[in-house]
Structures are given as C-alpha cells and as structure tokens.
Amino acid sequence: MFLFLLLVLHPKANAQIDPGQCxxxxxxxxxxxxxxxxxxxxxxxxxxxxxxARLNREEGDGAWCPAGQLQPSDVQYLQLDLRQLTFVTVVATQGRYARSSGNEFARKYRLSYSRDGHRWIPWKNRFGSEVIMANINTYASVVKDLHPPIITRFLRLIPVTDTVHTVCMRVELFGCPWQDGLTAYSAPEGHTMMAPGYPITPLNDSTYDGVQERRRVLGGLGQLTDGVIGLDDFSQTRQYMPWPGYDYVGWRNDSLGPGYIEMEFQFDRQRNFTSMKVHSNNMFARGVKVFSSVSCVFKPRLISQWEQEPVEFHTVLDDRNPSARYVTVPLERRVATAIRCRFYFADTWMIFSEISFQSVTNPLPTLRPPLMTSPFKSQTRAPTTVTAATETSTVTSKPRPPEESNTSILIGCLVTIILLLVVIIFLILWWQYVCKVMEKGPRRILDEEVMVHLPCNSDSPQSPPLDSLDSPYERVFLLDTPTHTQERTELRAKAPDCGGGYAEPDITRCTHHQSLQSSVPHYAETLIVKLQGVTGSNTYAIPALTADSLTRKDITAAEFPRERLIFREKLGEGQFGEVHLCEAEGLVEFLGEEAPPLSDDKSSVLVAVKQLRADATTTARNDFLKEIKIMSRLNDSNIIRLLCVCVHSDPLCMVTEYMENGDLNMFLSQREIESTLTHANNIPSVSMTDLLHMAVQIASGMKYLGSLNFVHRDLATRNCLLDRQLTIKISDFGMSRNLYSSDYYRIQGRAVLPIRWMAWESILLGKFTTASDVWAFGVTLWEIFTLCREQPYSLLTDEQVIENSGEFFRNQGRQIYLSPPPLCPPPLYELMMRCWRRDIRDRPSFHSLHQALRLYSPRS
Structure with a gap:
C-alpha cells in the first residue's frame, strides 16, 4: 500500500515534449x-x-517601467522566477496602456535565462540573433514563438532601444513544466557529413547553450531536448532552417576511434529511471543506422562515484525500413542524479534528434551494487557485503552497536509503519465516505436530465470512472485513466446480458426496472479502451478480447511473404508503429479474386502497411494482434479491408487496401463546387450530387459497423479514403498523420481526442456508442458541405469546445451548434441537427440516416 501511494504521488514524466502543444x-x-x-x-x-508587469492587467500605473529614460547602452531587466524547470515556447509583451493614458512600450527586447540562478545564458534564435521585435503601440500584445525554446527556471526580459526612450512592459510566458528533469548533457561535438552527390550536412548541436572544450560540448542543453523530431531524411527539416541537417546531431564512427560515443546526462534531483527514449535516424543507404547497443552506468549523487553494474540494451536492427524511429532503452528503475551512456555504432554514422527520459522523483531506496571509480571497465565485481544505505565507494568496518540499540530502532520502525498504515486506512475510509456523499447530486442530475442508455452487457464499449460532474475539464482528463484488467473482468461477469441492437440497451432492462440512480455505480466503474492504436491510429471499440485469445493461430488473414513488400513512403506514425505505402509483388496471384486493382505499372499492387516497431512493448504487441483480429472481421464495400498479414516473424505487419485518391478532407479542400466557371477554366470541382453520394457511402459503411456493434470513435473526413472510382472507404489512419495533429486535443501529454467531432457525453462521461458515432457523422456531413474549408468550431479554442459540451449537459439553451454550410440544403442541415440532439435516444440510427440520404441522392 505504501509503495502504491508513492507511485501515485509521483507519476511518470512524459517521454517527449511537443513545442506545438506546450x-x-x-x-x-x-x-x-x-x-x-x-x-x-x-x-x-x-x-x-x-x-x-502582467499581460492584460491594469493595476498600479499599468506596467513595469525601469527608472529614467533608457539609453541604448543601458541594461535594465525584468526577472521572473518560475519556481521549477520550465519548457518556455512563447513570450507575449504589451506596453503601458493605463486606460488610454499611457504611451510607453518596448520596441525590442532580449532574453537571458538561468537554470540555477547563477549562470545566465543569452538566448539566440536559430540564425544567431538575440534581439526580438516587440510592440508598436501601447495596447496590442505581440506574441513571439521562441525557436529554439528555452528550458529554464529564471528568465530575464531586457528591453532594447536604439535611441533614448522611456519604456514600459507587460508580459506573459507560455510553455509547460520540464518534467524530464534533465539540466545538462555532454557529448562529443557533432561532425559534418560530406558525400559526393549530396549537400554538405553539418550535424553539429547548433543551439547548444553550454561550453565547448576539447571537442566536447559540456554543461548545457540543445537540439536533443528541443522537442523537434527529425524527418526520415536527415538532410531535410520540418521548417525553413539555415542549413540541411539542422534537426539532427550526428557522429562519424572513424572520427571517434573506440566505436562508440559517450554521453553524460545530469538531472535536477535524484530520480528513479524507467527508460530512455532516443529518436535515431536509420537512413542506411547513406551509412546511417540506429545504434547497435547501449551501456549505461549511474551515479546516485553528484558527489558520489559511478556505480559498477551497467544496464545494457541491444537494439533489434532493421535493414528494410529506412524510417527514423524512437528506440526505448529500459533503465530498470535505477536511482541516479547522473547517467553516463555509451552508444555503439552499427554503421558509419549515428544520428540523433531527441533524447528524453521517463522517471519518478523521490525514488524508493533500492539495493545497488558497490560503486567504483572507473565505469565500463569491468562487468564483474568482488563479493562484498553491502547494506541498503551504502553511498560511498568503500565499505568501512565499524564496531557493532549494542543489541539494545538495534532492538529500539526496530521497534521504532515498526511503530512508525503501523501508524502510517492506520493513517492511510483512515484516509481511504474518509475518502470513500466523501465520494458517496458527492455521488448523490450527480446521480440525481443523471436521473432527471441526462437520460442516456448505459452499457451493461459485455459486448458494449465501456467507459471510465466518473468521479465528478462539476467541471468538464476534470471529466475530460478521466478518459485515459487506467484500471486493472482483473477488476474489469469481474465487473463484466456481473453485468446481465441485455441483447444487442442500435446504440445501447435500455438501462431499465439491465437493472430489472431499478432506478437509474442505483445503476450508475456499475457504469462509473467500467473501462474505456484507449483511442490510440499502436500505430497512432484509432481502434474500434468492440467486445473485449483477452490477451489469451490474441495468438497468431487465431488470425484468419493469410500470411504474406514480407520480402515481397517494397517500401515506398511513410504515411504516418504512432508511439510503437508506422504506416507505410508499399508495393506488394505477386499479391494478385496470392489473393486471387479478392485482390485489389493493380497499380499503374501493372506488375504490383499499392498497399498500406501498418508495421510494429522493434521497440514495441508486450502490451503494444497484444494490441496490434487485437487490431488485426478486429480488421479481419470487417467486410464491406465502404470499409477499408485487411488483405493479409506478416506475423510469423518480427516486425509484425498488417497489409490493407491503399486508396490512391487520398482522404476525403484533402480531396474536397482542393476542389470547388461545380459551375460554368470551373468547367471553362478546368478547375477541379465536385457537384452537389457527388457530395450527396459521398454522404450516402459513409452512412452505408457506418450502418455496417453499427450492425456489428462496432463503434468507430473517430469518424471524420480525414478517415474517409477514396479509391480510383471515388468509392469511399472508412479507415482509421487520420490520427497517425502529422497533417491532422491539430484536429486532436492532447490530454496532459497522454491520450489525444478529436473533441471537435465528439458528442458531449463522450467528452464529459467518456461514453462512446453508436449514437456518439451518429454525432460525429453529423459533423462529417458539415465538413463535406463546407468542402473542408475550415475546422469545426474554428472560432473556438479547444477549451471552449470542451466548455460548450458542458452547455449541452446543462441544457440551458446556451450551447453552440455548427452553423449551416452555404452549400447545404435546409433539409440536410435539419438532418445534421438531429444527429446533434442532446439525448442519445433522440438521435437517428445509421439505418434511418442511410435511407434519408438515399432519398436526396440521385445516384442511390
């Protein structure tokens, strides 16, 4: 129990910061x-x-103003203490408005930062400039992105002027906590790649803020911690940069000698390390590969010596897939404030773009081997008696204390443990009492207002614990809450079988005509399956599949020879997997009549291949096999089809149809509505008939999924693909593609949710049903008839979208609906509004939607 509480109080840090989300x-x-x-x-x-000096505030005389008029040579500063290491990505500034009486502002400023309060570092952008252009008036705020971002605790804003001026400033900083805890890393300086036929590619750490000594960089942070993940081709960059290879730091094997690079990492405090994630390039055609192995040693305290026993990890090298990837190195919960790792070359070059750590602070004491002065030199140790309190490199002999003293200490420890257990039990009982009291209000509200049909059979998609209905922000953070599999199995065993059918069975049937209030505890303890699949894509919600049933023997799809798959392009990626465009040689003969159409060269078939990476966890492997089993059950003309698999050896692959016309969002956004003007100028266009036919096809595919009690949970135009004949097939690739990352709302770096397409009960209650898919279908119709020109609720922030779902729950007439698209006939907009009805039972079924849309469509 005590261990459990410690783990709860100190959750894992996020493995990777995204500057676009932070x-x-x-x-x-x-x-x-x-x-x-x-x-x-x-x-x-x-x-x-x-x-x-607070942005948009007018206290005092309206801003911070340094004494006197500022001379060009003056250095005046405003200093902020953030109280913890912080990843700062944006700075916003204003002048002194003072209710229209102020006329002072800073036209330029510089930044200086410090992680320890002693060593101050001037910030420079990627072009080496220190000056940031600021305000042109006293009232408007100017927002500036920092490239590169800053990892710091202390920050100084230093106004800059070219002539004598009075300046005043108001500011706000934007970012998020730096939970990695990494304060500095040291490494050999990066090398420059020069190869015939390729541009000169400097692979140095160009934003490193430490010092350089003896061809090593020391005491700072740089591009390995800026949150920017390098592309598959290391010579290209994600945005305009001053030179090729900017996103990477790389080293050449023969320039270093020993066949490895040694890096040292220092942290803000003692931590218990779970793993290290290294994003490495693997462009083996140019002599670049992921490291073959890594060996790490640990230092419990900065003043102690390195421990003797290293953690070693051997990478599973992949010579077929040239994609850059994360390699997760398990660190076996070792305790340290510093880590030294040796990365061993697998080829001529080794190139990294990001390194991050997963750890908890205030770690539990663990038994560690004795310390030594020279790490990596020996893999064995002499037999030595070491106690759990060992903190120095030698064990000195001390006289044993009296027996009475040992007994007193033991009794004191036992009494302390007993008291702690009593306190913990009291807190648990008190918390259970408080929860029971607080449940009464929300349950009464649900009984009177929500009127949802709650799941109670084992074939229904499940939902997370519902702790409170007071705040939509609290509810949405419950969506990714893990629960124990054993508890889930027990709950499902108790649930009565209430039959299938559209949406969910009536709650009165599930509880033998008991009140809704008495049935809520069952619903509150059920589990929601995570939205993300291992490849970054959405997985369907279906009846639970246990890990025991996910063996390769149960997979009905045929095993395809993986050597016949020729990789052409990476379409998307997730935490443990990737989606690739491939050519499948001989697939027509392999599948026979079920083969998809040939590609243009008439010799191979274009397919999409989902591939599990070598560093995937056991859970990810089971989820991947589960996804294959799900996909093999789907057989409809408007659903993407699983063709074959490669699961007899690693890496695991599933091969699906590839739609050459891409996704519906991209297809429609590049077209205009058909008119005389589009015909005369050969402008790509679509007609109203085309749009209606697309809607009919999506409704048909969703009707099929509903008949199987499958819930998609991410229906949108980005997940509707088109083949050569413009037949729509519903897929699940949207979440894996960087192009649509802004369509997903990230919950504290964990799950990502398509909240602009989600029904209010999915956002607030974590409840996903066929009825919530109907809501998303209404949003998808709205996208189609706006030709995907804008994002749903484009004028609202993500937080305002969540708050709007709270208005649907409160049902006081203040909820905001999507406005009618200009191209949309009024009857179709009324159909959308029916999809967005507050009560689940009032929304139409996909069967009725399909029938209604066929009446409007001339092609059906």
Missing part, C-alpha cells in the same frame, strides 16, 4: 506567478514596479 500560459496574467517571484533591476515609481 503553449500554456505560465501565470503572469492570472497571478499564479506571485509578486515575490517578479523582480527588476529598477523601477520608476512604486506604481510601476515589477509586480505590475
């Missing part, structure tokens, strides 16, 4: 950064002190 206000405007943490080199008056 953009939360850090607390200047809302006051989370306290006045005591805001200081300045000087101030003009008390009413223009540093505590008034």
């Amino acid at each position: 953009r939360y206000p850090l607390g200047m405007e809302d006051g989370r950064i306290k006045n005591d943490d805001i200081t300045a080199s000087s101030q003009w008056y008390e009413t223009t002190g540093p505590q008034y």
Whole structure:
C-alpha cells in the first residue's frame, strides 16, 4: 500500500515534449506567478514596479517601467522566477496602456535565462540573433514563438532601444513544466557529413547553450531536448532552417576511434529511471543506422562515484525500413542524479534528434551494487557485503552497536509503519465516505436530465470512472485513466446480458426496472479502451478480447511473404508503429479474386502497411494482434479491408487496401463546387450530387459497423479514403498523420481526442456508442458541405469546445451548434441537427440516416 501511494504521488514524466502543444500560459496574467517571484533591476515609481508587469492587467500605473529614460547602452531587466524547470515556447509583451493614458512600450527586447540562478545564458534564435521585435503601440500584445525554446527556471526580459526612450512592459510566458528533469548533457561535438552527390550536412548541436572544450560540448542543453523530431531524411527539416541537417546531431564512427560515443546526462534531483527514449535516424543507404547497443552506468549523487553494474540494451536492427524511429532503452528503475551512456555504432554514422527520459522523483531506496571509480571497465565485481544505505565507494568496518540499540530502532520502525498504515486506512475510509456523499447530486442530475442508455452487457464499449460532474475539464482528463484488467473482468461477469441492437440497451432492462440512480455505480466503474492504436491510429471499440485469445493461430488473414513488400513512403506514425505505402509483388496471384486493382505499372499492387516497431512493448504487441483480429472481421464495400498479414516473424505487419485518391478532407479542400466557371477554366470541382453520394457511402459503411456493434470513435473526413472510382472507404489512419495533429486535443501529454467531432457525453462521461458515432457523422456531413474549408468550431479554442459540451449537459439553451454550410440544403442541415440532439435516444440510427440520404441522392 505504501509503495502504491508513492507511485501515485509521483507519476511518470512524459517521454517527449511537443513545442506545438506546450503553449500554456505560465501565470503572469492570472497571478499564479506571485509578486515575490517578479523582480527588476529598477523601477520608476512604486506604481510601476515589477509586480505590475502582467499581460492584460491594469493595476498600479499599468506596467513595469525601469527608472529614467533608457539609453541604448543601458541594461535594465525584468526577472521572473518560475519556481521549477520550465519548457518556455512563447513570450507575449504589451506596453503601458493605463486606460488610454499611457504611451510607453518596448520596441525590442532580449532574453537571458538561468537554470540555477547563477549562470545566465543569452538566448539566440536559430540564425544567431538575440534581439526580438516587440510592440508598436501601447495596447496590442505581440506574441513571439521562441525557436529554439528555452528550458529554464529564471528568465530575464531586457528591453532594447536604439535611441533614448522611456519604456514600459507587460508580459506573459507560455510553455509547460520540464518534467524530464534533465539540466545538462555532454557529448562529443557533432561532425559534418560530406558525400559526393549530396549537400554538405553539418550535424553539429547548433543551439547548444553550454561550453565547448576539447571537442566536447559540456554543461548545457540543445537540439536533443528541443522537442523537434527529425524527418526520415536527415538532410531535410520540418521548417525553413539555415542549413540541411539542422534537426539532427550526428557522429562519424572513424572520427571517434573506440566505436562508440559517450554521453553524460545530469538531472535536477535524484530520480528513479524507467527508460530512455532516443529518436535515431536509420537512413542506411547513406551509412546511417540506429545504434547497435547501449551501456549505461549511474551515479546516485553528484558527489558520489559511478556505480559498477551497467544496464545494457541491444537494439533489434532493421535493414528494410529506412524510417527514423524512437528506440526505448529500459533503465530498470535505477536511482541516479547522473547517467553516463555509451552508444555503439552499427554503421558509419549515428544520428540523433531527441533524447528524453521517463522517471519518478523521490525514488524508493533500492539495493545497488558497490560503486567504483572507473565505469565500463569491468562487468564483474568482488563479493562484498553491502547494506541498503551504502553511498560511498568503500565499505568501512565499524564496531557493532549494542543489541539494545538495534532492538529500539526496530521497534521504532515498526511503530512508525503501523501508524502510517492506520493513517492511510483512515484516509481511504474518509475518502470513500466523501465520494458517496458527492455521488448523490450527480446521480440525481443523471436521473432527471441526462437520460442516456448505459452499457451493461459485455459486448458494449465501456467507459471510465466518473468521479465528478462539476467541471468538464476534470471529466475530460478521466478518459485515459487506467484500471486493472482483473477488476474489469469481474465487473463484466456481473453485468446481465441485455441483447444487442442500435446504440445501447435500455438501462431499465439491465437493472430489472431499478432506478437509474442505483445503476450508475456499475457504469462509473467500467473501462474505456484507449483511442490510440499502436500505430497512432484509432481502434474500434468492440467486445473485449483477452490477451489469451490474441495468438497468431487465431488470425484468419493469410500470411504474406514480407520480402515481397517494397517500401515506398511513410504515411504516418504512432508511439510503437508506422504506416507505410508499399508495393506488394505477386499479391494478385496470392489473393486471387479478392485482390485489389493493380497499380499503374501493372506488375504490383499499392498497399498500406501498418508495421510494429522493434521497440514495441508486450502490451503494444497484444494490441496490434487485437487490431488485426478486429480488421479481419470487417467486410464491406465502404470499409477499408485487411488483405493479409506478416506475423510469423518480427516486425509484425498488417497489409490493407491503399486508396490512391487520398482522404476525403484533402480531396474536397482542393476542389470547388461545380459551375460554368470551373468547367471553362478546368478547375477541379465536385457537384452537389457527388457530395450527396459521398454522404450516402459513409452512412452505408457506418450502418455496417453499427450492425456489428462496432463503434468507430473517430469518424471524420480525414478517415474517409477514396479509391480510383471515388468509392469511399472508412479507415482509421487520420490520427497517425502529422497533417491532422491539430484536429486532436492532447490530454496532459497522454491520450489525444478529436473533441471537435465528439458528442458531449463522450467528452464529459467518456461514453462512446453508436449514437456518439451518429454525432460525429453529423459533423462529417458539415465538413463535406463546407468542402473542408475550415475546422469545426474554428472560432473556438479547444477549451471552449470542451466548455460548450458542458452547455449541452446543462441544457440551458446556451450551447453552440455548427452553423449551416452555404452549400447545404435546409433539409440536410435539419438532418445534421438531429444527429446533434442532446439525448442519445433522440438521435437517428445509421439505418434511418442511410435511407434519408438515399432519398436526396440521385445516384442511390
């Protein structure tokens, strides 16, 4: 119990920061950064002190103003203490407006930062410039992205002027906590690749903020911690950069000598390390491969010596797939404040773009081997008696204390443990009492207002614990809450079989006509299957498949020879897998009449291949096999089809149809509505008949899924693919593609949810049913008739979309609906509104939607 509480209090840090998602206000405007943490080199008056430098606030005289007029040579600064290491990505500034009486602002400024409060580092952008252009008036805020971002605790804003001016500033910072805890890494300086026929590619750490000594970089952070993941081709970059290879740091084998590179990592405090993730390039055609193995040693404290026993990991090398990938190195829960790793070459070059760590702070004490002064030199150790409290490199002999002293200490420890257990039991009982009291209000609300049909049979998609209905923000964070598989099995065994049919069975049938209030506890303890699949794509919600049933023997799809798959392009990726465009040689003969059409060269078939990476966990492997089993059950003209698999050896692969016309979102956004003008100018266009026929096809595919009690949970135009004949096939690739990353809302770095397409009960209650798919179908119809020109609720932020779902729950007439598309006939918009009805039982079924749309469509 005590161990469990410690693990709860110290959750795992996120494995990777995304600068595009790490953009939360850090607390200047809302006051989370306290006045005591805001200081300045000087101030003009008390009413223009540093505590008034808060964006969009008008306290005091409206801003921070340094004393006197600022000379070009002056260095005045506003300093913020963030109280923890923070990943800062954006800075916003304003001048002094003071209710229209102010006229002072900073036209330029510089940044200086410090992770320890002693060593200050000037920030530079990727072109080497320190100056940031700021305000042009006193009231408008100017928001500047930091490239590269800053990892710091202390930050100084230093106004810059070319002439004598009075300047005043209000600021806000944006970012998120730096949970990795990494404060510095050291490594050999990067090398430059020069090969005939290729551009010169400097692979140095160009944003490193430490020092360089003896061809090593020391004491800083740089591109390996900037959150930017390099592309498969290391000479290309994700955005405009000053030179090729900017996103990577690389080393040449013959330039280093020993066949490995040695890196050292220092952390803010002692941590218990679970794993290290290294994003490595694997472009083996140019002599670049993932490292063959890695060996790491640990230092429990900065003043201690390196431990003797290393952690070693051997990589499963892949010579067929040139994609860059993450390699997860397990660190066996070792305790350390510093780690030294040797990465061994597998080819001429080794190139990294990101390194991150998963750990917990305040680790439990663990038994560790004795320490030694020279790590990596020996894999054996002399037999030595070591106690759990060993912290030095030698064990000294001390006289044994009296027996009475040992007994007293033992009794004291036992009493302390007993008292802790009593306190823990009391807290658990108290918390259960509080939960029972708080459940009464929400259950009464559900009974009177929500009127949802709750799942109760083992074939229904399940949902997460519902702790509170007071805040939509709290509810949405429950969607990825794990529960124990054993508990889930027991709950499903108790649930009565209430039959199938559309959406969910009536709750009164499931509880033998008991009240809804008494049935809510069963619903509150059920489990939601995670939205992400191992390849980054959505998986269907279906009756639970146990791990025991997920053997290769149960897979009905045929085993295809993997050597006949020729990789052409990476279409998307997830945490443990990737989606590739491939040519399958001989697939027509292999599948016979069930083969898809030939590609243009008439000798091979284009297919999409989902592949599990070599570093996938056992859970990911089971999920991948489960996904194959799910896909093999689907057989409909409007559903993407599983053709064959490669599961007899690693890496595991599933081969599906490939749609040459891409997804519906991209297809429609590149076209205009058909008219005389489009015909005259040969502009790609679609007619209203085409749009209606597309809607009919999607409804047909979803009707088929509903007949199997399958719930898609991510229906959108990005997940509707088109073949050569413009036949639509519903897929699950959208989440894996970077192109649509903005369509998903990330929950504290864990699950990502398509909240703009989700029904209110899915966002607030974690409830996914066929009826919630109907809601998403209404949004998909809206996309079709806007030609995918804008995102649903484009004028609302993600947080406002979540709040709007709360308005649907409260049902007080303040909820916001998507407005009618200009091209949409009124009867079709009424059909969309029926899909968005608040009560599940009032929404139409896919069968009725399909019939209604066929009446509108001339082709059906």
